Amino acid sequence: MLNEIWFILFVVIISGYLILDGFDMGVGILHLPLARNDLERRTLLNSIGPVWDGNEVWLVLGGGVLFAIFPFAYASLFSGFYAAFMLVLVVLILRAVTLEFRSQRPSPRWRSAWDAAFATTSLVLALLLGVAFGAILGGVPLGADQEIVTNLFELLTPFALLVGLTTVAMFAMHGAIYLMMKTGGDIQARARRWLPYLMGGFVALNTLVVIASLLLDQPFTARYREEIWPIIFPAAALAAMGATWWFAQRARYFPAFVASSAMILLLIVAAAYGMHPNLLVSSIDAAYNLTIFNAASEANTLTVALVIALIGMPFVLLYTSGVYYVFRGKVVVEPDSY
Amino acid sequence: MDAELLARLQFTLTASYHFIFPPLSMGLGLMLLVVSGLYLRTRDPKWRRLSFFWVKVYGIVFAMGVATGIVQEFEFGMNWADYSRFVGNIFGSLLAAEGVFAFFLEGGFLGLMLFGGNRLGPRMWFLASLMVVVGAHFSAIWIVAANSWMQTPAGYDIQALPEPARAVMTDFWATVLTPSFMPRLLHVFFASWTAGAAFVASVSAYYVLKARHADLGRASLAVAVPFFIVFAVANAFVFGPESARSVAENQPTKLAAMEGTWQTEAGAPAYLVGWVDEEAGTTTGLAVPGLLSFLATGDPNATIAGIDSFETPPTVVNLTFQSYHLMVGLGFAIVPFALLAGVLWFWKRKLLEYRWALWILVSTVFVALFVITAGWWVAEFGRQPWIVYDLLLTARGTSPVVSAEEIVVSLGGFILLYTILLVLFLFLLNQKIQHGPEPLESLEARPVGELPDTLRDIFRARSTGEGRRTH
Numbered sequence: 001m002l003n004e005i006w007f008i009l010f011v012v013i014i015s016g017y018l019i020l021d022g023f024d025m026g027v028g029i030l031h032l033p034l035a036r037n038d039l040e041r042r043t044l045l046n047s048i049g050p051v052w053d054g055n056e057v058w059l060v061l062g063g064g065v066l067f068a069i070f071p072f073a074y075a076s077l078f079s080g081f082y083a084a085f086m087l088v089l090v091v092l093i094l095r096a097v098t099l100e101f102r103s104q105r106p107s108p109r110w111r112s113a114w115d116a117a118f119a120t121t122s123l124v125l126a127l128l129l130g131v132a133f134g135a136i137l138g139g140v141p142l143g144a145d146q147e148i149v150t151n152l153f154e155l156l157t158p159f160a161l162l163v164g165l166t167t168v169a170m171f172a173m174h175g176a177i178y179l180m181m182k183t184g185g186d187i188q189a190r191a192r193r194w195l196p197y198l199m200g201g202f203v204a205l206n207t208l209v210v211i212a213s214l215l216l217d218q219p220f221t222a223r224y225r226e227e228i229w230p231i232i233f234p235a236a237a238l239a240a241m242g243a244t245w246w247f248a249q250r251a252r253y254f255p256a257f258v259a260s261s262a263m264i265l266l267l268i269v270a271a272a273y274g275m276h277p278n279l280l281v282s283s284i285d286a287a288y289n290l291t292i293f294n295a296a297s298e299a300n301t302l303t304v305a306l307v308i309a310l311i312g313m314p315f316v317l318l319y320t321s322g323v324y325y326v327f328r329g330k331v332v333v334e335p336d337s338y
Numbered sequence: 339m340d341a342e343l344l345a346r347l348q349f350t351l352t353a354s355y356h357f358i359f360p361p362l363s364m365g366l367g368l369m370l371l372v373v374s375g376l377y378l379r380t381r382d383p384k385w386r387r388l389s390f391f392w393v394k395v396y397g398i399v400f401a402m403g404v405a406t407g408i409v410q411e412f413e414f415g416m417n418w419a420d421y422s423r424f425v426g427n428i429f430g431s432l433l434a435a436e437g438v439f440a441f442f443l444e445g446g447f448l449g450l451m452l453f454g455g456n457r458l459g460p461r462m463w464f465l466a467s468l469m470v471v472v473g474a475h476f477s478a479i480w481i482v483a484a485n486s487w488m489q490t491p492a493g494y495d496i497q498a499l500p501e502p503a504r505a506v507m508t509d510f511w512a513t514v515l516t517p518s519f520m521p522r523l524l525h526v527f528f529a530s531w532t533a534g535a536a537f538v539a540s541v542s543a544y545y546v547l548k549a550r551h552a553d554l555g556r557a558s559l560a561v562a563v564p565f566f567i568v569f570a571v572a573n574a575f576v577f578g579p580e581s582a583r584s585v586a587e588n589q590p591t592k593l594a595a596m597e598g599t600w601q602t603e604a605g606a607p608a609y610l611v612g613w614v615d616e617e618a619g620t621t622t623g624l625a626v627p628g629l630l631s632f633l634a635t636g637d638p639n640a641t642i643a644g645i646d647s648f649e650t651p652p653t654v655v656n657l658t659f660q661s662y663h664l665m666v667g668l669g670f671a672i673v674p675f676a677l678l679a680g681v682l683w684f685w686k687r688k689l690l691e692y693r694w695a696l697w698i699l700v701s702t703v704f705v706a707l708f709v710i711t712a713g714w715w716v717a718e719f720g721r722q723p724w725i726v727y728d729l730l731l732t733a734r735g736t737s738p739v740v741s742a743e744e745i746v747v748s749l750g751g752f753i754l755l756y757t758i759l760l761v762l763f764l765f766l767l768n769q770k771i772q773h774g775p776e777p778l779e780s781l782e783a784r785p786v787g788e789l790p791d792t793l794r795d796i797f798r799a800r801s802t803g804e805g806r807r808t809h
Contacts, residue, residue, distance in 0.1 A: 050449025057445035064434035071426020078415025079737035297427040298506040312438035
């Protein structure tokens, strides 16, 4: 029971990270094409300026929870995907740096160099996270000793790359909706004009992922062949997608953003349901799978951590929403902005 | 070099580098709270100008801390997979608690702290900064708890099956409140506050020296110097020795490595300076007889166990010895400088005239930060060969699937990345300091009286944020 609760919480935390850091990666991906002059670029940066740091905390929490709750999955995954995680770290750090440095000097060359770096790191980070997620969905060479023996090139399967591209498209779309909500004038108008293409691209890629998963008989599709009812998860994701479109067309950007966030959550839930109870599926032998039971800490730790989460998370949600509330409304570039 | 040594080298590099920033987040944060607290009390605009200035500096320091901190969390799994498997139940929980209780507080309120000056009234802005600084301290509490569990494990059972063997939690509070936890936490707090006060004193002294923003420099000196004295003295004479006593009590092998004590002896000496020959098993240098026995137990004739007497002797002796002596030597060395600055300050503000004394003050922040690094080296080198004291050998904690080549590549990557980061950090910091506090007129978008300054104002005043456009 505890293991099941923690699996759900872990899925929620990962979704929280992808929803929150997802929109600011999306803003980064759109940074070069969408914003056309210095003021517009500063507007984009400042739309995420006060919140991106808090958003990244969800990743740190996700890592901490994996370490505490499912240490055997944490250890196997992080050491097995060594090169990939190393790249993630480098890109994460560089991206944080670009945000800080970009507006420090007025020189246009300085700023355009950092603009390019910010856009590139955002794009590459989204791609890397997507590829890693795709590689996990596709199963990993997990041996009897719980070790994953692989390398960066083996991870880059066509399927993982496809999931990576889909993630990029998803964040770009999500970021565009965030920008429609947080900006006005030309930026908003442009984001509005681009939304059909971004959405279309994402839907097409995501459909390809579904088809590829079924054709390749990916491990997480097995549950969907056995039972019919879990189809409600992808169906609900599709409905959330429709709602996103509907609200965006009526210029109701906050509900559109909520719908887009719900869609991300539902897609992760759909994949997680297919994976359950596995955290890592072995491509060598199903007996070697790391599950929410054999990869977990003991009951005492799970209980203590649950108490910590129950005490801490309500405060987190309360003040996080408070902070978002203070920064609500359209972005204004001020003297102390990025 | 083998994979284990490379992984250790990488951890030494990334952890030492990371740990420059959290102490500054705590210490500078505390100073910032004092400055903005003074504005709340006096409403003197100079304190508000200084708040805007130090918040900017804080932002850069904090960003570096976050960026290098994520590396640490990933590194356990990447380079130390077997360690992670062994300690996940306990160490992982403490890290997760840090995430829930500390990081969200810091990350959530950081935006308000950095960009709140023009959105919140001074009281609410102070509150936001307070939350960030409290978060930074919470973070240190959990990290020191996690590290102290590696030094003096408690509240656990070893479960051998199913393989691999692991430490499981029997008593949560015992895993947090291990014997070394409180002394080490206080030692870390005071060292961090010393560094923060030294940082503010250093920048302020620089302004006075360069006759730039000298009025603000004087005002900051008046704030920072008294704190600097109190923190430095307290740490050198109370919390440092207390921490050393805790080592003597709980980790005898580390104590022996710190002083290079090879044979068990009564009235063991402590060295002022020295060199350890690990091959020959000897330590030579300038020693005070009986001092180690006295510091460790309060009795100058007490018997101290030597390296030769342990079943698993310490393996990194000279480095531990040198780190310890650097920490103690420099930690004590800044005390007279702090006192001197204080005396010259309170004696008719003579400090402002003695340029050499101001230059000494400028240098203290580097010393204070280096002392902290040396302190972590003592803690970590001195624990070797154990990764978890008396429970797990460092050699047993590595990642079996990660090859030496992979670590070489990532180590090279980190060296390159961290060098770039350091250059950028120093460049930006220097630019901020050279530029100095800006005049309030250019910082404030609207009069301070119009900003919402109670929670009710914030959540009622719908007019502040909405409806305004970018252009």
